Amino acid sequence: MDRLIEAIENTQNPSVVGLDPTEALVPPQVVASFADEVRDSVESPEELPAAQLAVAYFEFNRTIIDAIADIVPAVKPQIAMYEALGPAGVDVYTMTCEYAAQQGLYVLGDVKRGDIGSTAAAYAHHLSGVAGGESSETFDPWHEDAVTVNPYLGTDGITPFVEAAAAADKDIFVLVRTSNPSSSELQMLDLADGKKVYEHVADLVEGWGAETVGSHGYSRVGAVVGATHPEEGRALRARLPPTFVLVPGYGAQGGTAQDVAGMFDEQGSGAIVNSSRGIIGAWKKTGKYSESMTADEALGLVADSARQAALDMRDNLRVAVYR
Amino acid sequence: MDRLIEAIENTQNPSVVGLDPTEALVPPQVVASFADEVRDSVESPEELPAAQLAVAYFEFNRTIIDAIADIVPAVKPQIAMYEALGPAGVDVYTMTCEYAAQQGLYVLGDVKRGDIGSTAAAYAHHLSGVAGGESSETFDPWHEDAVTVNPYLGTDGITPFVEAAAAADKDIFVLVRTSNPSSSELQMLDLADGKKVYEHVADLVEGWGAETVGSHGYSRVGAVVGATHPEEGRALRARLPPTFVLVPGYGAQGGTAQDVAGMFDEQGSGAIVNSSRGIIGAWKKTGKYSESMTADEALGLVADSARQAALDMRDNLRVAVYR
Numbered sequence: 001m002d003r004l005i006e007a008i009e010n011t012q013n014p015s016v017v018g019l020d021p022t023e024a025l026v027p028p029q030v031v032a033s034f035a036d037e038v039r040d041s042v043e044s045p046e047e048l049p050a051a052q053l054a055v056a057y058f059e060f061n062r063t064i065i066d067a068i069a070d071i072v073p074a075v076k077p078q079i080a081m082y083e084a085l086g087p088a089g090v091d092v093y094t095m096t097c098e099y100a101a102q103q104g105l106y107v108l109g110d111v112k113r114g115d116i117g118s119t120a121a122a123y124a125h126h127l128s129g130v131a132g133g134e135s136s137e138t139f140d141p142w143h144e145d146a147v148t149v150n151p152y153l154g155t156d157g158i159t160p161f162v163e164a165a166a167a168a169d170k171d172i173f174v175l176v177r178t179s180n181p182s183s184s185e186l187q188m189l190d191l192a193d194g195k196k197v198y199e200h201v202a203d204l205v206e207g208w209g210a211e212t213v214g215s216h217g218y219s220r221v222g223a224v225v226g227a228t229h230p231e232e233g234r235a236l237r238a239r240l241p242p243t244f245v246l247v248p249g250y251g252a253q254g255g256t257a258q259d260v261a262g263m264f265d266e267q268g269s270g271a272i273v274n275s276s277r278g279i280i281g282a283w284k285k286t287g288k289y290s291e292s293m294t295a296d297e298a299l300g301l302v303a304d305s306a307r308q309a310a311l312d313m314r315d316n317l318r319v320a321v322y323r
Numbered sequence: 324m325d326r327l328i329e330a331i332e333n334t335q336n337p338s339v340v341g342l343d344p345t346e347a348l349v350p351p352q353v354v355a356s357f358a359d360e361v362r363d364s365v366e367s368p369e370e371l372p373a374a375q376l377a378v379a380y381f382e383f384n385r386t387i388i389d390a391i392a393d394i395v396p397a398v399k400p401q402i403a404m405y406e407a408l409g410p411a412g413v414d415v416y417t418m419t420c421e422y423a424a425q426q427g428l429y430v431l432g433d434v435k436r437g438d439i440g441s442t443a444a445a446y447a448h449h450l451s452g453v454a455g456g457e458s459s460e461t462f463d464p465w466h467e468d469a470v471t472v473n474p475y476l477g478t479d480g481i482t483p484f485v486e487a488a489a490a491a492d493k494d495i496f497v498l499v500r501t502s503n504p505s506s507s508e509l510q511m512l513d514l515a516d517g518k519k520v521y522e523h524v525a526d527l528v529e530g531w532g533a534e535t536v537g538s539h540g541y542s543r544v545g546a547v548v549g550a551t552h553p554e555e556g557r558a559l560r561a562r563l564p565p566t567f568v569l570v571p572g573y574g575a576q577g578g579t580a581q582d583v584a585g586m587f588d589e590q591g592s593g594a595i596v597n598s599s600r601g602i603i604g605a606w607k608k609t610g611k612y613s614e615s616m617t618a619d620e621a622l623g624l625v626a627d628s629a630r631q632a633a634l635d636m637r638d639n640l641r642v643a644v645y646r
Contacts (some may be wrong), residue, residue, distance in 0.1 A: 022445070046455030046462040080438055080445035085453060086464020090413045114473060115403055115435055116503035116571075122345070122403035130408060132369030139369040141409020150437060152475045152498055154505030175475055180439035182477030189523060190515035197520065200512060248439075 001171050001222065001244045002214040003145065005269060007073035007106050013314040014264070014321060016074040016108060016246075017306075018276025019064065019096055020081045021057040025281045027289065027298035031056040054088040057081075060302065061096045064280055065103055067303035068310045074106035074145075076246075076274050097143035106145045108246070112175065114150030120157045124164035127172075146171040148224060148246070151201050158208050162221060166212050171220045171244075174205045176236065179226025179249030198232070199239070206240045218244040218270065225263060227255020227273065234262030237270065245271040251278030251313070257320035268322045275313055282309035324494050324545065324567045325537040326468065328592060330396035330429050336637040337587070337644060339397040339431060339569075340629075341599025342387065342419055343404045344380040348604045350612065350621035354379040377411040380404075383625065384419045387603055388426055390626035391633045397429035397468075399569075399597050420466035429468045431569070435498065437473030443480045447487035450495075469494040471547060471569070474524050481531050485544060489535050494543045494567075497528045499559065502549025502572030521555070522562070529563045541567040541593065548586060550578020550596065557585030560593065568594040574601030574636070580643035591645045598636055605632035 008014050023031070031052055038051040065075065077096050082089035097107045113123040126147050129140035149161050149172050161172045177187055177198045187198040195203075202223060209219025219242045225233045227249035236245065245263045249255045250273045263271040282305035283289055289301055331337050346354070354375055361374040388398065400419050405412035420430045436446040449470050452463035472484050472495050484495045500510055500521045510521040518526075525546060532542025542565045548556045550572035560568065568586045572578040573596045586594040605628035606612055612624055 020442075044458075044460075046458035046460035047464075048458070049456035050453040050462050050464065078438075078442055078445075080436070080442045084445040084448035086462070087410065087414045087417050088464070091410045094410050112438055112473075113403070113435070114437075115401075116501060116506075119343075119401055119403045122401075122407040125407035130373040133372035135367075135369035135371070137367075137369035139373050139409070141370075141373065141411070150435075150473050150475055152473055152509060153501050153503055154508035154510075156503050156505040178439060178476050180476055180479050182479040183439075185477035185527065186475060186520070186524065187477075189520070192513035192515055197509070197512070201509065204508065 001218040001220060002216055003169065004074060004106050004171065004244070004272065005216045005218065008269070008272060011071060011073045012318065013072055014268070014272050014317055015072055015310070015313050016076045016272050016274045017064065017068055017072050017279045017310060018110070018274050019061050019075050019077040019280065020276040021060050021280065022081060023053060025277065026053070026056050026060045027283070027293070027295070027302065029291070029293060029295045029298050030059060033295040050085040051088055054085050054092045057089070058092045058095055059299070062099055063299045063303050064306050065100050065105065067307040068279070069103040069105055071307070071314060072105070072310055074108055074272065075100045076108040076110050078110040078276070094142055101143050101145070107143060108173070109142065109144035109147045112148045112150050114153055114157050116153055117156035117160065121160040124160040127161065127164040127168050127170045129168070144170070146173060148173045148175065150175050151204065155204070155208065162208055162212065165220045171222060173222040173224050173246045174201070174208070176202050176205060176223040177225045177229050177232050179228045179253050179255070183226070202236055202240055206243055209243060213242050216269065218242055222246055224248065227260045228253060230259040230262055233260065237263050237265065247271055247273045251275040257316040260317070261320040264321045273317060278313065279306050279309045282306055324541040324543060325539055326492065327397060327429050327494065327567070327595065328539045328541065331592070331595060334394060334396045335641065336395055337591070337595050337640055338395055338633070338636050339399045339595050339597045340387065340391055340395050340602045340633060341433070341597050342384050342398050342400040342603065343599040344383055344603065345404060346376060348600065349376070349379050349383045350606070350616070350618070350625065352614070352616060352618045352621050353382060356618040373408040374411055377408050377415045380412070381415045381418055382622070385422055386622045386626050387629050388423050388428065390630040391602070392426040392428055394630070394637060395428070395633055397431055397595065398423045399431040399433050401433040401599070417465055424466050424468070430466060431496070432465065432467035432470045435471045435473050437476055437480050439476055440479035440483065444483040447483040450484065450487040450491050450493045452491070467493070469496060471496045471498065473498050474527065478527070478531065485531055485535065488543045494545060496545040496547050496569045497524070497531070499525050499528060499546040500548045500552050500555050502551045502576050502578070506549070525559055525563055529566055532566060536565050539592065541565055545569055547571065550583045551576060553582040553585055556583065560586050560588065570594055570596045574598045580639040583640070584643040587644045596640060601636065602629050602632045605629055
C-alpha cells in the first residue's frame, strides 16, 4: 500500500475520484458530438448508442482526469458502468485506466471479482498482466494498481490476488462492510461466537495481508468499509491496525467528512475516501449548464466543476482528518 | 428458468459444459497457427501472446461447441479466463457466447458480479442489453441467457438482476455454497440463530426468486451449490423447492454423479451439473495426442474427446438422476 500512501501524502488529500460515468452524467452535446465518428465502426444500427456513449465516456473521463490529476492521488473507475456497454465499454475502461496512470494517478479498479482458487488465478491477471512471449516486457492490458475483491469464497479465492499484488507492487481491497442499505442482511448477522459476519471477514482480511505489510505499516490487503457506517468504521480501524481502508459512500450516498474521520489512524493515514457522482456530476449542480453550450463548453464546465468539487472534498477531509 | 429446464428435457441431459480455456488446455499447434494472423493487429510486441491466445480460444471454443451442441443443453463460459487476456479476451468471451447461442445452447455467463444497487443496475445490462436508439432493436453485446451473482451485498445488489432477468426472459444463479475448499471459512459459519451462513443466504435466494416462479415450478433465481458438498446440496434441495441449482465441482474438482444426485428433485429436474476441464481437456487424457499433429488434427481430437466425455457425463448423470 506504500505507493498509495505516498501519493496521498504528496497531495495531502486522502480522497479518490470515482470515474463511474452514466448516460445521465455526460452532457448530451458531448455524446452527440461523436455521432459521426462511430457510425462506420458498428456492424448494425442498434449498436450505435452504446458505441457513441463509450467514446463519450472516454472523453468525459479524460476531461475529469486532466482537471484533477494534480490535486488528488487516485481514481477509481467502476467497471460495471463500462461493462453496461459491452466490450466497447470494457475497452474504454482500460483506456481510462491507462490514461489515468499516465497522468501519475494511482488506479483502483473497482471490479469486485471473486471466484474459486483456479479461477481467481485467472482474474489475478488484472494485476499481473500477461507474459509477453518473445518480448521481455509483460503485457498489462488493464493498467490497474489495485482491484476490489469479494470475500464470499474464502482464502483460496483471495490468495492468487495477494500473490499477484505482491509480485507487481500492487494492492487489493476486500469487501468488508459495504455502503448500501441492504448490506446488513448478511454482513451484520450475529455469529454464534459473538462476532458479526463483517467482523469475521475483517479478521480474515487482516490475516490475508499479514505477510505484505509495507514501510508505512499497512499491508497490501485493504478493506472496503462504507462511509454510511461510521461506528463500525471506527471499530474496524481499531481492530485492524495494518489494514488500509477504502471508504465509498461519501457525498451522494450520505456519508460526511465527520462520518469517515474515525476510519483514519492517529497520523491521519490509513484510509482513502471515494466520491463519484459528487465530483464527476458536480457540473449538474452549478446552475451554469445550458443545452445551447457546445460540447467543448460543456466539457469545460465539467472540468471546472469537478476540480472545485474535488478541492472542496479535499479541504473538508483535511479539516476532519488532519486534526 | 423454463427455457433451461426445457433444453434439459429436450436433450435428457442435465449437464452444462464449462468453456474455461487456459493456455494449457488448447493444443499448442492451434495457438501457433494464429501467429501470422494477429501480428498486424497489435500495437507492441508484448501484446502478441495474449492476442494469439484470444483467437485460439475462440477457435477452440467453436470446436467444442460444434462437437457438443446436439447433446448438451447449455454452456458456461467463465469470464475470468477471458479477462486474463485483457479486452481482446473479453471480445472472445462475447463471441463465444454469441456463437453458442446461435447453435441453440443456453448460455450461462459465469461472471459472479455483485455490487451496490446503483452499480448492480449497470451490471444488469449483461442481461438487458443496451437500448438501440433510433433502431427498434435492443443491442445485446453479451449474449448471455443467465449470469452468476455474488450475494455478499444483500438484496439491493440482487434486485436489478432479477428485474432484468424477468424483463428479458433470462435467469440468475446466486452463489450459496461454493465448491472450493476454503468456502467454508465464511459460508459454513454458525449464526446465533442456529443457521449456517449459507443457509441464511439460501433463504434470501428463495425470497429473491419468489415472484418469478415459472411453469415448471422453478424461479428465475437459482443457487450455486458445489458438487463437493453432497449433504448440504441434498438439504438445500429440500429447503428450497422453487430454486434451481447450478452444480460446479463435478469431475476435476472431485464431485461424482452420486454426489450430485441429491440436488435433483423427485422428477429428476431442479439442477444442472457443470464440467469444464473434464470435457474441454478430455483430449489430454486420450493418449492420442502428438506434437506432430497439425492444428486441424489436434482440433479434431479435441472435438471427438469432448463429445465422448460429454456423452459419458450425460450417461452417468442419467443413471444417477433419472432413477
